[in-house]
C-alpha cells in the first residue's frame with residue numbers, strides 16, 4: 001500500500017489534542033496527532049500513516065497506568081476507546097437487552113465459557129457482563145480502571161490473579177520481518193507473561209482483541225464478590241484523588257510490599273508541588289489538584305533515591321512514562 005492509499009485517514013486525525021483528561025492522573029500536555037479509530041481498518045491505516053511520516057506512535061487505553069509529559073507527546077496517539085466490543089460464547093450466554101454490543105453465540109460446551117473483547121473494552125464492563133451471564137474468573141478485576149489492551153500489556157493483577165491467568169488468545173498487529181504490519185493471533189501458552197510484565201512490553205505491537213476462558217458459575221454469588229472487591233477499593237480511597245494505581249512493582253526479594261517500604265521510611269504524605277505520596281497507600285502518588293506531570297515525576301525520583309540511599313534497594317517502576325523524560 002502506498003502513502004496516498006491511506007491518506008484518507010488524515011481526515012480523522014486531529015492535531016494538538018489535549019490528553020490531560022484522558023489520563024487518570026489528570027496531568028500532561030497535548031498529542032501532536034490524535035485519533036480514535038472506529039475499527040481495525042482505521043487503526044491499521046493510522047499505524048501505516050505514522051510509519052510513513054516517521055513519527056512515534058503511542059497507544060492509549062484508559063490512561064490509568066501512564067504519566068504523560070507536561071509538554072505532551074510528539075507523534076500520533078491512538079486512543080482505543082471505540083474498539084470496545086464484547087462478545088460472549090458458551091451455553092450459559094445470554095445477550096443483554098440493553099447492549100447492542102453483546103452478541104450471543106450458543107455452543108454445546110457449558111464447562112468452559114469464553115468472553116471475547118476488543119482492546120478498548122473497559123475491564124469493569126466485562127466484569128459486569130460476566131456477572132450477568134454467570135461467567136466466573138473475571139471478578140477479581142472488579143473496579144480495575146482501564147481497558148483490555150492496557151490490562152494485557154501491563155499483565156494487570158488483582159487479589160492474587162493476573163490477567164494472563166484467564167487469557168486464551170490475544171490478537172495483535174505487529175510488524176513482520178519485512179517491516180509490514182500483519183495481524184497475528186497468539187495462544188496463551190505461546191506468550192511468556194511474568195509478574196506485571198507481558199511480552200508486548202518488549203515488542204512494538206498493537207493489541208487488538210483477546211479471548212478469556214472462564215467457568216460457568218452462580219450469577220448471584222459472583223455479583224456479591226464483585227460488590228466486595230469494589231467496596232474494598234473504595235475503602236482504600238483509590239478513587240478519591242486522581243492517581244494511576246501503584247507507581248512501583250512489588251519485589252518478593254525485598255521481603256515486604258513496596259508501599260510498606262516507602263511508608264517505613266516516613267515518606268507518606270510527602271509533597272512536591274501538587275503531587276503527594278498518598279496517606280492511605282504509600283505506593284500511590286495522588287494529584288491533590290494542581291499537580292504537573294513534573295511534580296509527580298520528581299516525587300517518583302525522590303522515592304527511588306531515598307529507597308536506594310537508605311536501604312540499598314532499587315525499585316522497579318510499574319507506571320509507564322510517556323513522552324521525552326530526562327532520566
Ligand SMILES: Cc1cc2nc3c(=O)[nH]c(=O)nc-3n(C[C@H](O)[C@H](O)[C@H](O)COP(=O)(O)OP(=O)(O)OC[C@H]3O[C@@H](n4cnc5c(N)ncnc54)[C@H](O)[C@@H]3O)c2cc1C
Nearest residue numbers: 061062063064065119146147149150151153156157207245
Ligand atoms: C485507582 C487505580 C487502581 C488500580 N489498581 C490496579 C490493580 O489493582 N492492579 C493493577 O495491575 N493495576 C492497577 N491499576 C493500574 C491500571 O489500572 C492497570 O495497569 C490497567 O490495566 C491499565 O489499563 P489502561 O487501559 O488504563 O492502560 P493505559 O494506562 O492506557 O496504558 C498502559 C500501557 O499499556 C499500553 N497499551 C494500552 N492499550 C494497548 C493496546 N491496545 N495495545 C498495545 N499497548 C497498549 C500503553 O501504551 C501503555 O504503555 C490501577 C490504577 C488506578 C488508577
